[in-house]
Amino acid sequence: MSEIIVMKELLGENKRIAEENREIYRKDHVLMVNIMGAPGAGKTTLLKAVCAELKERGIASSVIEGDLYSSIDADDFNAKGVKASQINTCGECHLDAAVIKSGYDSLDFKNGICFIENVGNLICPAEFDLGEELRIVCASVPEGDDKPFKYVPMFSYVDAVVLTKCDLKEAVGFDSANFKRGMDAVNDAPVFETALGKNVSGTDSGIKALTCYILERYAK
Amino acid sequence: MSEIIVMKELLGENKRIAEENREIYRKDHVLMVNIMGAPGAGKTTLLKAVCAELKERGIASSVIEGDLYSSIDADDFNAKGVKASQINTCGECHLDAAVIKSGYDSLDFKNGICFIENVGNLICPAEFDLGEELRIVCASVPEGDDKPFKYVPMFSYVDAVVLTKCDLKEAVGFDSANFKRGMDAVNDAPVFETALGKNVSGTDSGIKALTCYILERYAK
Numbered sequence: 001m002s003e004i005i006v007m008k009e010l011l012g013e014n015k016r017i018a019e020e021n022r023e024i025y026r027k028d029h030v031l032m033v034n035i036m037g038a039p040g041a042g043k044t045t046l047l048k049a050v051c052a053e054l055k056e057r058g059i060a061s062s063v064i065e066g067d068l069y070s071s072i073d074a075d076d077f078n079a080k081g082v083k084a085s086q087i088n089t090c091g092e093c094h095l096d097a098a099v100i101k102s103g104y105d106s107l108d109f110k111n112g113i114c115f116i117e118n119v120g121n122l123i124c125p126a127e128f129d130l131g132e133e134l135r136i137v138c139a140s141v142p143e144g145d146d147k148p149f150k151y152v153p154m155f156s157y158v159d160a161v162v163l164t165k166c167d168l169k170e171a172v173g174f175d176s177a178n179f180k181r182g183m184d185a186v187n188d189a190p191v192f193e194t195a196l197g198k199n200v201s202g203t204d205s206g207i208k209a210l211t212c213y214i215l216e217r218y219a220k
Numbered sequence: 221m222s223e224i225i226v227m228k229e230l231l232g233e234n235k236r237i238a239e240e241n242r243e244i245y246r247k248d249h250v251l252m253v254n255i256m257g258a259p260g261a262g263k264t265t266l267l268k269a270v271c272a273e274l275k276e277r278g279i280a281s282s283v284i285e286g287d288l289y290s291s292i293d294a295d296d297f298n299a300k301g302v303k304a305s306q307i308n309t310c311g312e313c314h315l316d317a318a319v320i321k322s323g324y325d326s327l328d329f330k331n332g333i334c335f336i337e338n339v340g341n342l343i344c345p346a347e348f349d350l351g352e353e354l355r356i357v358c359a360s361v362p363e364g365d366d367k368p369f370k371y372v373p374m375f376s377y378v379d380a381v382v383l384t385k386c387d388l389k390e391a392v393g394f395d396s397a398n399f400k401r402g403m404d405a406v407n408d409a410p411v412f413e414t415a416l417g418k419n420v421s422g423t424d425s426g427i428k429a430l431t432c433y434i435l436e437r438y439a440k
Contacts, residue, residue: 039258039342039371040363068343069372091373093313093343120370121343122259123288123313142362142385143260150340151259152289153311165362171391172417197392 014128017097021104021131028110031218034130036154037138039120042164044073045196046138047115049204051082053211059218060112064103066095066119073117083107094124097131113218122147126157134217140165145175148182156186162210167195234348237317241324241351248330251438254350256374257358259340262384264293265416266358267335269424271302273431279438280332284323286315286339293337303327314344317351333438342367346377354437360385365395368402376406382430387415 025032037043051061062083065074068091077084085103087095095118104114116132118125135158139147142165148155155161161183169176183191190213194206245252257263271281282303285294288311297304305326307319315338324334336352338345355378359367362385368375375381381403389396403411410433414426 038260038340038363039367040360067370070369072366072369091343093341119343120258121313121341123311123339123341124344140260140362142360142388143258146292147259149290149292150287165392168362168388168391171388172385 011127014097017101018129018131021097021101022133024104025114025131025133029112030110031113031134031214032116032130032132033113033134033136033214034116034118034125034132035136035138036118036122036125036158037120038122038140038143041120041138041140041143042194042196043117043120043138044076046162046164046194046207047117048077048080048082049194049196049207050115050211050214051077051080053207054113054215057211057215059215060109062107062109062112062114064100064107064114064116066099066117068092068119083109089119092119093121094119094128095130096128100130113214122151122154126154134159134214136160136162138162138164141168141174142172144172145179146182148179148186152186155183158187158189160189160210160213161187161191162206163191163193165195165197166193166206167197231347234317237321238349238351241317241321242353244324245334245351245353249332250330251333251354251434252336252350252352253333253354253356253434254336254338254345254352255356255358256338256342256345256378257340258342258360258363261340261342261358261360261363262414262416263337263340263358264296266382266384266414266427267337268297268300268302269414269416269427270335270431270434271297271300273427274333274435277431277435279435280329282327282329282332282334284320284327284334284336286319286337288312288339303329309339312339313341314339314348315350316348320350333434342371342374346374354379354434356380356382358382358384361388361394362392364392365399366402368399368406372406375403378407378409380409380430380433381407381411382426383411383413385415385417386413386426387417 074084074086291306294304294306
């Protein structure tokens with residue numbers, strides 16, 4: 001019982017800070033995009049590709065990296081010239097609006113698109129509004145085609161889905177029709193398919209389509 | 221502050237029930253094995269293979285299935301003749317000792333090996349003792365070779381690691397040496413490699429080795 005009360009208080013306080021965040025992003029002309037997904041779903045690889053695509057189009061981007069421990073990903077972004085700040089949750093399973101507030105402050109970023117790479121977790125992050133305008137979940141093909149059926153809160157929470165590692169569909173026997181059935185049952189969000197593996201060459205049309213989708217939201 | 225106190229109380233109560241569970245399993249001559257891992261890591265596929273291997277050796281097995289929603293996996297086990305009970309957490313990100321107690325009661329199982337398939341989550345389940353004797357994490361090759369560095373609590377919590385989908389190592393450019401570095405940094409647990417994909421044929425030596433490892437613990 002007391003757990004439920006504390007959780008409600010926590011979520012209420014989180015919501016209040018999220019609304020403050022949203023107001024700041026609006027004033028700064030920043031589109032905040034929350035990228036969620038299971039561990040190893042391909043969030044970092046996706047973000048690198050989208051940031052590169054945005055750069056080609058002259059749009060500034062930055063990243064707030066959430067991880068339990070380590071700064072592997074933020075270091076990598078900074079090395080590639082994308083402004084990134086690292087948040088270590090020290091074991092916490094999600095990011096909340098307060099930690100994003102401090103991560104955003106340390107970025108010193110305006111007029112562009114800022115991505116939050118959430119902690120690798122297909123459950124808990126769907127409970128915490130961070131003040132973002134756009135919510136995207138990455139689901140990778142090797143995770144299986146039944147995920148929308150099993151992780152309903154996340155797949156119904158998001159504005160868009162990115163199905164990553166599509167080059168592995170045949171290798172793992174991914175049933176696209178079953179995935180679509182699961183999606184149709186919970187959400188009418190668009191699904192973008194990408195294949196950015198180390199062994200894939202050429203331009204990825206899914207990344208271009210996703211970038212256009214994000215830019216449409218940025219223009220609003 | 222209040223969140224921390226409630227969490228401590230919760231974990232204390234969980235620990236108390238876990239110890240009761242442990243005592244019951246001992247009396248029932250059941251080895252309880254907690255299988256954890258990210259969504260789509262291959263927990264269900266692994267369990268099916270291990271249960272089949274145990275059956276060949278004349279050892280009874282059963283499964284307690286944890287999922288946010290749906291009974292896809294438990295139905296599947298029951299159809300294959302393995303006693304299974306389904307726990308739906310309705311959005312909760314982990315199983316706790318109390319729900320396992322009721323799941324175990326409904327199984328009506330003695331003298332064998334019982335597996336808990338935890339909720340797909342590489343973070344939260346590592347905080348909840350369920351009364352199990354053996355803790356195993358499944359990490360799949362497509363999740364990437366950096367996972368032990370990033371999900372330290374889980375990889376240091378377990379007795380053994382199963383690296384699944386090893387047939388995809390080349391396709392995704394998995395760096396085995398980096399995975400080993402990560403493991404060496406956090407735990408000296410054994411690592412079993414398996415490849416049970418739909419396109420893989422033949423007997424899997426990793427499953428045999430893992431089954432022997434589990435049986436050694438059962439014999440104690």
